[in-house]
Amino acid sequence: MTNRAHNFSAGPATLPLSVLEKAKSELTDYKKKGASIIEMSHRSPEYTEINRQATERLKKITGADDDWEVLFLQGGASSQFMMVPHNFLNSNRTADYIDTGAWSAKAIKEAKLFGNVHVPFSSKDKNYTRIPNSGELSYSDNPEYVHFTSNNTIFGTQFPAEPETNGALLVCDASSDFLSRPINIDRYGLIYAGAQKNLGPAGVTIVMIRKSFLEKQRSEAIPTILNYKTHVEKIFNTPPVYAVYMVNYVLEWILEKGGLSYFDTFNTKKADLLYNELDKDSFYRGTVEKESRSKMNVTYRLPNEDLEKQFLAEAAKNNLLNLKGHRSVGGIRASIYNACSIESVEALVNFMQEFRSSNS
Numbered sequence: 001m002t003n004r005a006h007n008f009s010a011g012p013a014t015l016p017l018s019v020l021e022k023a024k025s026e027l028t029d030y031k032k033k034g035a036s037i038i039e040m041s042h043r044s045p046e047y048t049e050i051n052r053q054a055t056e057r058l059k060k061i062t063g064a065d066d067d068w069e070v071l072f073l074q075g076g077a078s079s080q081f082m083m084v085p086h087n088f089l090n091s092n093r094t095a096d097y098i099d100t101g102a103w104s105a106k107a108i109k110e111a112k113l114f115g116n117v118h119v120p121f122s123s124k125d126k127n128y129t130r131i132p133n134s135g136e137l138s139y140s141d142n143p144e145y146v147h148f149t150s151n152n153t154i155f156g157t158q159f160p161a162e163p164e165t166n167g168a169l170l171v172c173d174a175s176s177d178f179l180s181r182p183i184n185i186d187r188y189g190l191i192y193a194g195a196q197k198n199l200g201p202a203g204v205t206i207v208m209i210r211k212s213f214l215e216k217q218r219s220e221a222i223p224t225i226l227n228y229k230t231h232v233e234k235i236f237n238t239p240p241v242y243a244v245y246m247v248n249y250v251l252e253w254i255l256e257k258g259g260l261s262y263f264d265t266f267n268t269k270k271a272d273l274l275y276n277e278l279d280k281d282s283f284y285r286g287t288v289e290k291e292s293r294s295k296m297n298v299t300y301r302l303p304n305e306d307l308e309k310q311f312l313a314e315a316a317k318n319n320l321l322n323l324k325g326h327r328s329v330g331g332i333r334a335s336i337y338n339a340c341s342i343e344s345v346e347a348l349v350n351f352m353q354e355f356r357s358s359n360s
């Protein structure tokens with residue numbers, strides 16, 4: 001019997017047990033080949049098939065057509081902060097970056113190394129507690145793209161839908177909500193996401209790029225490994241084989257469950273359970289504006305920091321793990337990605353109720 005905790009880690013995060021069990025059963029001998037997939041060439045027929053299948057599944061799940069390419073890269077979403085502007089910006093070009101949190105700010109910092117950056121909205125002065133309405137976005141005249149962070153993992157905010165852009169294509173850091181709900185793929189030129197929250201283990205960064213968007217690539221030289229065209233052409237260097245293998249099984253699981261509409265309903269249900277609890281009285285205080293609340297990372301405070309410490313310690317004793325807020329903001333953060341079960345959220349809500357009655 002597996003002893004699985006209720007794991008609310010922000011990432012690397014909990015994965016579907018069925019996927020972990022499958023990987024475990026195949027770890028030493030993949031498809032009767034007498035070797036682990038970790039021990040095989042990335043040019044082997046076995047890995048080639050995994051890469052093909054994962055690509056096909058991702059396109060199916062997101063509704064991407066043949067204009068889209070799927071890349072499995074290394075370097076984390078943080079590398080994409082640099083790679084996107086390296087490919088698309090120069091001193092004559094401008095991109096618009098919506099600033100809704102620490103990760104957006106990091107993306108902005110990198111983009112400024114390569115070209116002009118216009119920030120159509122920032123909630124920094126509001127401590128990143130809100131997402132803009134479309135009326136609050138003042139874009140530059142003709143941006144190469146509009147970059148946004150769909151879900152702000154640290155602050156617990158999420159765009160309720162793709163921001164309006166006056167026709168410019170979106171580039172999205174979807175690291176912490178990719179495949180958690182349907183997206184309007186036609187609005188995007190590029191989507192990137194570290195796998196370690198909704199998609200699999202750390203080590204692979206999913207990049208979906210539209211070929212017609214890639215045609216807008218800048219003409220100045222780009223180092224080979226950082227050029228998207230290198231990776232679109234072929235698998236250029238050794239990919240993170242085992243991480244892609246795991247992602248492929250998570251994608252299979254997503255499809256079996258019913259795809260993005262299933263997860264939209266499921267994730268909304270889980271988030272509602274938690275937010276309803278926060279809204280009952282003032283013992284727990286949500287940290288962001290209600291309209292901007294994330295369905296992936298639910299952030300809240302208790303009446304004081306001592307109670308927060310006690311809450312975390314007692315929660316851990318009750319098998320409710322990794323609830324500490326990001327070190328830069330403190331408080332509590334429950335990350336409830338696709339693989340977090342409703343039972344885990346119910347267990348947390350029950351614990352919150354008990355903790356409130358014993359401490360208020």
Ligand SMILES: Cc1ncc(COP(=O)(O)O)c(C=O)c1O
Pocket residue numbers: 011075076077078079103149151152153154173174175176194
């Ligand atoms: C929204 C977002 N963007 C980027 C990152 C950085 O990702 P990585 O550690 O894969 O570089 C994170 C990590 O938590 C994140 O949540």
